[in-house]
Amino acid sequence: MSERVVSVDPDPTEGSLAERETVLDVVGLDTKIATPEGEVHPVRGVDITVHRGEIVGIVGESGCGKSTTVKGILKLLGPTSTVTAERIMLGDADLLAAKPRQMREIRGSRIGFVAQNPFGSLNPIYSIERQFRELHKAHGRKLGRAENRAVALGMLEGVGIATPERVLDGYAHQLSGGMAQRVVIALATTLSPELLIADEPTTGLDATVQAQIMDLMAHVVVEENRSMLLVTHDLGVIAQYCQRVVVMYDGLVVEHGNVTDVMVDPKHEYTRKLIGSVPKTGEKLNVAR
Amino acid sequence: MPDPTTPPPSSTAVPDQAEDLPLETLAEPVRKSRGRRFLRLIRDHRAAATGVAFIVLLVLASLFAPLPYGAEETDSSNTLAAPSADHWFGTDATGADVFSRVIVAARTDLSLALMGTALSLVVGVILGLAASTKGKGSERLVRGLDAFQAFPLLILALALVSLSGNKLYMVVVAIGLINIPRYMRLLRSEILSLRESRFIEAATAMGASPARITRRHILPNTWGVILVQTSLTIANAIVVIASLSFLGVGVSASTASWGSMVRDGSGNMSSGEWWITTFPGIFIILCVLSFNVLADAISDTTSRSIR
Amino acid sequence: MSLVDVQEVHKTFPSRQRGGDPVHALRGVSLTVDEGETLAIIGESGSGKSTLGRAVLRLLDVDSGTVSFDGKDLGAMDRKELRAQRAEMQVVFQEPYESLNPRMSVGAIVAEPLQIHRPELGSSETRRLVREALERVGLPALAASRLPGELSGGQQQRVGVARAIVSRPRFVVLDEPTSSLDLSIRAQILALLAELQEDLGLAYLFVSHDMHTVEWVSDRVAVMYLGKFVETGPTADLFANPQHAYTRTLLSARLSADPREKHAYRAFPGDTDVVTV
Numbered sequence: 078m079s080e081r082v083v084s085v086d087p088d089p090t091e092g093s094l095a096e097r098e099t100v101l102d103v104v105g106l107d108t109k110i111a112t113p114e115g116e117v118h119p120v121r122g123v124d125i126t127v128h129r130g131e132i133v134g135i136v137g138e139s140g141c142g143k144s145t146t147v148k149g150i151l152k153l154l155g156p157t158s159t160v161t162a163e164r165i166m167l168g169d170a171d172l173l174a175a176k177p178r179q180m181r182e183i184r185g186s187r188i189g190f191v192a193q194n195p196f197g198s199l200n201p202i203y204s205i206e207r208q209f210r211e212l213h214k215a216h217g218r219k220l221g222r223a224e225n226r227a228v229a230l231g232m233l234e235g236v237g238i239a240t241p242e243r244v245l246d247g248y249a250h251q252l253s254g255g256m257a258q259r260v261v262i263a264l265a266t267t268l269s270p271e272l273l274i275a276d277e278p279t280t281g282l283d284a285t286v287q288a289q290i291m292d293l294m295a296h297v298v299v300e301e302n303r304s305m306l307l308v309t310h311d312l313g314v315i316a317q318y319c320q321r322v323v324v325m326y327d328g329l330v331v332e333h334g335n336v337t338d339v340m341v342d343p344k345h346e347y348t349r350k351l352i353g354s355v356p357k358t359g360e361k362l363n364v365a366r
Numbered sequence: 367m368p369d370p371t372t373p374p375p376s377s378t379a380v381p382d383q384a385e386d387l388p389l390e391t392l393a394e395p396v397r398k399s400r401g402r403r404f405l406r407l408i409r410d411h412r413a414a415a416t417g418v419a420f421i422v423l424l425v426l427a428s429l430f431a432p433l434p435y436g437a438e439e440t441d442s443s444n445t446l447a448a449p450s451a452d453h454w455f456g457t458d459a460t461g462a463d464v465f466s467r468v469i470v471a472a473r474t475d476l477s478l479a480l481m482g483t484a485l486s487l488v489v490g491v492i493l494g495l496a497a498s499t500k501g502k503g504s505e506r507l508v509r510g511l512d513a514f515q516a517f518p519l520l521i522l523a524l525a526l527v528s529l530s531g532n533k534l535y536m537v538v539v540a541i542g543l544i545n546i547p548r549y550m551r552l553l554r555s556e557i558l559s560l561r562e563s564r565f566i567e568a569a570t571a572m573g574a575s576p577a578r579i580t581r582r583h584i585l586p587n588t589w590g591v592i593l594v595q596t597s598l599t600i601a602n603a604i605v606v607i608a609s610l611s612f613l614g615v616g617v618s619a620s621t622a623s624w625g626s627m628v629r630d631g632s633g634n635m636s637s638g639e640w641w642i643t644t645f646p647g648i649f650i651i652l653c654v655l656s657f658n659v660l661a662d663a664i665s666d667t668t669s670r671s672i673r
Numbered sequence: 674m675s676l677v678d679v680q681e682v683h684k685t686f687p688s689r690q691r692g693g694d695p696v697h698a699l700r701g702v703s704l705t706v707d708e709g710e711t712l713a714i715i716g717e718s719g720s721g722k723s724t725l726g727r728a729v730l731r732l733l734d735v736d737s738g739t740v741s742f743d744g745k746d747l748g749a750m751d752r753k754e755l756r757a758q759r760a761e762m763q764v765v766f767q768e769p770y771e772s773l774n775p776r777m778s779v780g781a782i783v784a785e786p787l788q789i790h791r792p793e794l795g796s797s798e799t800r801r802l803v804r805e806a807l808e809r810v811g812l813p814a815l816a817a818s819r820l821p822g823e824l825s826g827g828q829q830q831r832v833g834v835a836r837a838i839v840s841r842p843r844f845v846v847l848d849e850p851t852s853s854l855d856l857s858i859r860a861q862i863l864a865l866l867a868e869l870q871e872d873l874g875l876a877y878l879f880v881s882h883d884m885h886t887v888e889w890v891s892d893r894v895a896v897m898y899l900g901k902f903v904e905t906g907p908t909a910d911l912f913a914n915p916q917h918a919y920t921r922t923l924l925s926a927r928l929s930a931d932p933r934e935k936h937a938y939r940a941f942p943g944d945t946d947v948v949t950v
Contacts, residue, residue: 113410138855283717284882288926288938310856313885313928317935336932354860355930356889564771571732572786572836573759582785586776 097128098168100272100304101150105163108142108149112157119145121328125306127272132298132305134319134336136312138351141325143308147274151190152180167272186216189265191294193277195257198264199249205229205260206245212264232263237293255286259293266297273298273305279314291318312355316340324348407667414663417656421476424653428472435463437470437622446639456641458631468646471622476653478534479603482541487596489542490549495580497550498557508554511547519544520609527616537616541603552595556588590668594661601657608650624650674744675705676844676876682728682738684721698724699735700900706844711870711877713887713908715923716897725897726848726880730762731755742844760790763837767849769829773821779832780817783807786840806835809872810865827858831865838869844876851886863890884927888912896920918942 108120120142127133135143149160150172165172167187175183184190192198200208209229213220220228226245233241236259249257258278265273275294279287295318298305307319315322316336323333324345332345343349408415435453441461449456455464497507523540530536560566561584569579611617611625619626624646631642684699698721706712716722727733729740731747740747742762750758763786766772773782783803787794794802804814810831821829830850837845847866851859867890870877881887887894888908895905896919904917915921922941929936 138857284884284926285717285922285938285941288928289940291928292938311928312856312930316930316932317928340930340932350857352930354857356860356885357929357931564766564768565774567732568764568766568772568833568836569774569785571730571759571764572840573756573789574785575756575789578789582777583774587774 097130099126099166100129100131100168101125101127101306102164102166103150103162104165105161106146106149106165107161108145108154108158109161110154110158119328120149123323123325123328123330124333125150125323127304127306129271129304130299130302131321132295132307132319134307134309134315134322135325136309136315136322136351137325138310140327142328143310143325144276146325147276147306147308151184151188151274152177182216185212185265185270186268187270187272189268189270189273191258191261191265191273191275191278193280195254195261196249198261199257201249204246204248205233208264209267212267216268228267229263232267233260235266236260236263236297237289238263253286254282255290258282258290262290262294262297266301266303269301271303273303274308275305276308277310278307280309280311287314294318312340312352324351411663411666413659417659420652421656424469424472424649425476428469428476431469433463433466433469435466437462437467438620439463439466446634446642448639449641455645456639458627458642459634464627464642464645467622467627468624468649471624471627471646472649474617474621474623475604475607475625475650478537478541478607479600481538482603482606483545483596483599485538485542486545486549486599487592490546491553491592493546494550494553494557497554498561504554507550511550515547520606523606523610524613524615527610532616532618534616534618537607537610540610540616541606544606545599545602548599549592549595552591553588556591557584560584560587590664593668594665597657597661597664601654601661604650604653604657676708676743677704677706677729677878678739678741678744679704679729680739680741682725682735682740684724684728684733684735697900699728701738702897702900702902703738704729704895704902704905706876706878708843708876709870709874710893711879711891713879713881713891713894714897715881715884715887715894717882717923719899720897721900722880722882722897723848726764726846726878729878730759730764730846732764757790760786760840761842762844762846763840763842764846764848765830765833765837765850768853769826769833770821772833773829775821777820778817779807779812779819779821779824782821782832783817783835783839786836790840802839803835806839807832809838809869810835811861826854827862830854830858830862834862834865834869838873838875841873842875844878846878846880848880849882850879852881852883859886866890884912884923896923 103123103125106120106123106125107118110117110119123142123146125133125135125146135146137143145154148154149158150165152160152172152175154160160173162173167183170179170183170187172180172183199205200211203211206226206229209232210220210225213225229245230241233244238244238256238259244252244256244260249260252260262278273294278294279290282290291314294305294307297303307314309315319336321334322336322339324331324339324347326347332339332343332348339348340352343352439462441457443461444453444457445459445461447453447457447461453463453465455468458464458467493507497504497511523537523544526540526543527533527536566579566583569583574582607616607623608625608628611623612629614626614629617623617626627646628643628650631639631644631646634640634642680703681701682699682703683697683701686696686698688695700721702721702725704712704714714722714725724733728735731740734748742758745758747755747758777785780800780803783806784799787799787802791799803817807814807816812828812831812835816824816828816832821832824832833850850866851862854862863886866877869875877890879887879891891908893906894908894911895902896911896917897903898919904911904915904920911920912924915924919941922939925936925939927936
């Protein structure tokens with residue numbers, strides 16, 4: 078039985094963080110959405126920074142605005158929404174000012190997106206091989222069939238699929254949830270983006286599959302010196318895979334910092350409440366018996 | 367970059383009670399007063415409200431309004447007159463006032479449509495319930511339905527009515543027959559999908575009998591789609607009645623009916639007297655439109671996916 | 674004698690695909706639950722745990738084996754007897770909103786078990802018991818006039834619990850009762866369930882995929898994999914000293930919310946679709 082230990086946090090001293098390149102810099106992100114009942118503000122004044130080689134988590138319960146935040150950064154909210162900010166920079170690219178065409182180029186080649194439901198991200202009528210080809214085409218790269226296949230096989234092997242040929246020739250519905258998510262990760266990283274954004278990538282997957290997928294994603298980030306912004310409601314995922322965390326409640330950031338600091342010694346009462354509500358390993362529910 | 371360990375100044379007040387939602391919010395009147403909700407309903411569905419107003423006015427006018435002329439009142443000195451202050455919709459070949467005839471025709475057309483719909487509703491719902499039970503019987507019923515629907519139903523209506531000697535009640539029966547399949551299909555699919563619901567399973571798990579489940583859980587959840595279908599059926603029935611009377615079947619020649627008026631005036635179109643056909647035609651369209659839009663509105667407001 | 678006694682049940686479902694293999698959801702499962710105790714079933718998707726939960730209540734019929742409640746064979750009962758028996762064995766489902774009739778008021782929902790099993794109670798007595806049940810689960814009496822859609826997820830689940838206890842059952846199957854709820858609500862609902870167990874002397878069958886929850890709430894646990902139990906035992910022992918490889922795999926996949934505790938995931942030998950990169 079093989080044992081795999083993933084070590085994802087190099088010692089987070091202030092010095093080494095400051096030296097690292099800033100991949101994503103978001104300051105004062107606000108989103109407004111027009112609804113029949115009036116305007117809502119799901120995200121208010123959110124700041125997020127991600128450095129190269131880092132995994133930053135956004136954690137909160139349903140309705141806190143974490144998904145809307147990343148969709149706002151990616152400009153994937155619908156036409157009824159307005160995204161404003163002081164700054165949204167991906168390295169040197171200004172995402173805030175980017176036109177739709179520029180955003181389309183950036184999505185896929187500089188930012189890889191992994192959503193919660195892999196079957197929503199995979200086209201049901203295209204073979205997996207075709208989806209790789211379409212991806213390249215969308216970014217202006219035309220590869221010959223053999224070359225595309227070779228690249229795709231390599232990517233599938235890279236995400237730990239034991240039978241890449243079979244998966245490549247097959248279709249999304251033939252895959253289990255975990256396998257489909259691996260394919261999505263392969264597609265998301267094909268063009269070597271510097272930032273991966275994952276929105277609840279393992280919610281709904283079995284615990285064992287979740288561990289495998291999270292190990293994989295962490296590996297991809299660490300080994301290839303990328304960075305990741307990870308949205309989740311699962312404190313275990315945050316604790317085990319992220320170096321820094323942003324805690325959101327009702328559209329606001331209530332606390333942020335190093336994972337160890339925030340989770341072991343939370344300062345804000347909401348963070349305390351959240352962390353206090355998760356049973357720790359070995360704890361027993363004690364009713365006054 | 368601000369010190370990461372202190373909370374930002376704008377922290378939100380968090381409910382400190384150990385409750386997921388402060389109990390006080392349950393005490394707030396979540397439901398506004400009936401009057402305000404009704405007004406809001408109208409505002410959100412203006413087209414449907416207009417349609418309903420039109421139908422109601424039409425019904426009232428056809429039953430009670432004093433009309434400028436009798437529907438049967440002919441005037442051979444003033445035939446084929448164009449619309450004017452005297453005759454808003456002009457006169458037809460016998461000199462009768464088209465406007466009065468159009469309004470009176472509503473009595474025939476709408477009442478037949480409503481009666482036919484009522485028939486198909488009652489029979490269709492009962493058959494729909496029967497067709498949604500597990501077992502061979504319901505399967506056969508559905509196959510029978512498929513076979514029945516394969517037949518061109520307007521022709522069937524035509525045949526039924528004319529073979530019966532143009533009895534008016536046969537028109538009602540014919541409309542009923544044509545629309546029973548729709549109700550059956552609808553009920554059956556709605557019930558089958560409801561049967562898979564978790565709350566139905568919960569009812570079984572608490573020991574409810576099948577009869578109780580049908581009565582208290584399944585049927586109340588089907589009213590929404592039944593209402594929508596009823597509105598659509600009425601719209602369809604109006605078209606069928608107009609078609610039948612256009613073909614000279616069912617409604618006797620002397621009774622005012624939009625379909626026969628359209629037919630009567632169709633010959634005059636080429637000679638330029640457009641008003642005889644057009645106005646009844648417009649009323650058919652307006653009625654059908656009104657019921658269709660109403661169906662949309664009902665569908666919106668009774669949608670089950672409100673959370 | 675155990676309150677719930679399941680012996681060697683098998684259940685096979687026909688395949689969903691044409692000509693596909695049938696699904697062996699239960700392959701010889703046996704369990705017992707005593708009065709007042711909590712037995713947890715832990716397993717992942719495809720393990721058959723939800724099927725087992727339903728089989729124990731005879732919400733589906735098993736192909737072979739027996740399911741007994743209080744010494745009586747559920748499978749031998751006719752429909753009417755079974756329905757009456759249900760007063761003593763209830764269930765709380767995973768999705769709070771889905772398990773409540775959207776057109777019934779909360780009060781009517783909670784009153785229904787009483788109307789079915791104790792029709793001799795007058796309406797005012799029924800109302801009183803409904804109010805009492807709502808209070809027990811932490812909902813105010815005025816919640817009775819609300820529709821499920823007007824409540825939050827946690828409140829809806831409380832209604833589900835109120836409905837389950839109003840007929841004074843002895844046994845409740847909890848099918849992932851907190852999986853669809855927000856983190857901060859889960860603890861409250863679990864605490865509520867523990868309190869009710871204490872006050873009403875309930876036995877629980879707690880079906881879950883979440884190891885932390887299972888460890889927290891149960892006395893005994895059974896680990897389920899592909900339709901069978903691979904390991905059972907007292908919770909504390911099993912978690913401290915897992916014997917079976919699959920149990921070890923499951924436990925190694927736990928992600929602790931304490932960043933100082935690192936678990937290393939150990940793959941189960943049965944998993945051949947993936948290789949560790």
